[in-house]
Amino acid sequence: MLMFILRRLGVMMLTAFALTFIVFSLTNLQPNLEKLAKSEASVRMTDDQVVSWIANNGFDTPMISRYGQWLGVVPGWVKTMEDGEVRGRCIEKGADPAAAPVRCGLLQGDWGVSTVFKKPVSQILGRSLGQTGWLMLAVMLVMVPTALILGVLSGMREGSRTDRVLSTGAIITTATPEYVSGVIFIALFASATVGVSPLLVHLGLLGSPDALFGARKTLFMGTATSAMDHITFWNFALPVMTIALYGIGYIARMTRASMTEVMTAQYIRTARLKGVSFRQVVMKHALRNALIAPFTVIMLQFPWLLNGVVIVETLFNYKGFGWTLVQAATNNDIEMLLGCSVVAVFVVLVTQLISDVGYVFLNPRIRLA
């Protein structure tokens, strides 16, 4: 078991290095650097000026050495300008060059400075991850129990009417990407002109201070910007539902498949013949074995949730991790984008590891030396 985890960790580290290097080299391509030079210094720079800007800011060293500097294993670049000023990766503007540290990179906790937000990357990442954390927590709380219950209910008696209805529902939700369900939800629940809200206003359930659903013009809010300060059911329900919906269908299908397989097993029949009630069989005998496979699926769902988070945060204007990633990518904010990718890669790899280890742990039939 220990060897297995160690080997997995080794592969994981290798993957992490390979992925961050790919992201690093793609963000640091020459045209990107030229764009950065123009956006940072001046749009009307001549080609020569762009070249010298790139050189003066330490982007002219080989890619691999710059990657090392960014990681913090290679000493940061230091250059003496023509006017005698000493510049370097680790030297802050106006600070004494002699006092600056030799290396500054990820390992030293220095994630660089975002050019869009004008703040340290670590600070922005911390804040936006906090926001996304709340979103993910809500999504998980809605998604996992709903999906498991639906999956078990439909897998319990294969081919029954419940099963058919729930399976069709699961297929429909897996066919609805977040940007479609989000659009439909907003049109249905958060528009003052169409959908449910005008009807509720007409019925007097919405739109006046003493109405059942409050004084707002729409049932739910179409943006989640206000949820960043204060989460309420009305501003958070739509984004959470949008992300959860896709996952619910997928996990429910996996749970159903696993449940139907378990329900046809010999020991379930034995238990039934012994006279144990159907309820007891499901709760005591089947459930535990049926939940092993969905566990892996739920864990592997995280990378996809990351996608959902990016789409939903953009759609609902919720300034979390996904929104930050989109801002960094569209504005060519290299350091910020690198920071975001480190987080994303880390999340994906750790969930893969947990899913592998958890699977072995939960399933007594698998024993790895």
Next chain:
Amino acid sequence: MDTLSWFQIIAAMAGRFLPVWVALVVTYTLSITFKRRLGLYGKLFDSPVGMIGFGVVMFWVFTAIFANWIITMDPLAQFSGSKNAVPGSALKAPDEGAYGYLLLGADHVARDVFSRMVMGSRVVLQIAPAATVFAFMVGITLGLPAGYFGGKLDTGLSFLANLVLAFPVILLFYLLVTPEIVKTGIPTWFAAILFVFPIVFFVILFNSRFFTNPAKRNLYVGAVLVIGIWAYSGLAFNLDPLGIWSMDPNLLNVFVSVVFVNSPGVFRIVRGMVMDIKTRDYVAAGQTRGEGPWYIMLWEILPNARGPLIVDFCLRIGYTTILLGTLGFFGLGVSPESPDWGSTIDDGRKLLSMVPHPALAPALALMSLVLGLNLLADGLREESLKD
């Protein structure tokens, strides 16, 4: 002229889709009449789920084919005075003889939503199935030897596949699908690598089967090489002397990225199935007869893996459609004017809570296509498991 009621709108739209209905009726009549002679495709018509799914998919396929007849207006034209017009509203000043109504309203720059949605199906159905086919070629060509030979080759290829799979898709798109990347020529190199696989696949396919009969082998392999290299030079490097095969650089970039994201998934499925099938007796029999490894892989193992692969193919076209929509939603890739569904949803979402129809129409279209593909895959799975 007055605004149409919802009933009139639906009737008018159904009328515009007339060529599609005719084509669907013909397809279904022919297929159901001859279903016992059509193999797996015929069996599809025994399952109601499969039939519904196939119907929805074919509806969009025929819509894409007959799009020029179905549309009521030019999808790029702007009609002054009709900005954000509600569904069914009449044009302010229609030209003589032109269609007078905006069936599904107009968007924020007064373009016809209905015609854009219909034309969007053409963009999506041109890219998604082709990209999926290429992803399958790459996945199969690499997955077969990885599963069959195992060892170092398998370890290396699996590591690469997991590497791509571990990449968050949106991040990858943001890095790969930018105008700056097109400037560096990286997409061309990607295309140069990925587009080799179909040629390699078919050359090995025919060579392993007919190498005992050089005349036939030379004919098939030669034909593959001529057509393959001709298409390859045009698609990857835009160097086709006759100018038939060519691809817009932005489109090439989108295409290559989608293929790149999809192929590791196919690779994993093929590899897993090969590892399972290669322990069967008929493979051992082939090996004892002295058949070459590539013959066994391509002509013994691959046909026996076709069921799950066809099902996965349908699901994956749906997934590719979703990916293309994602790209459009973030304004990446194809030109901003393009009527593809993702970009149209992105255009419409800014005014979503005031005028939802410009975003809803393509959203529902995309959803129905993916749903149709998923149902079709379900039907195929059910039917292929029966024998």
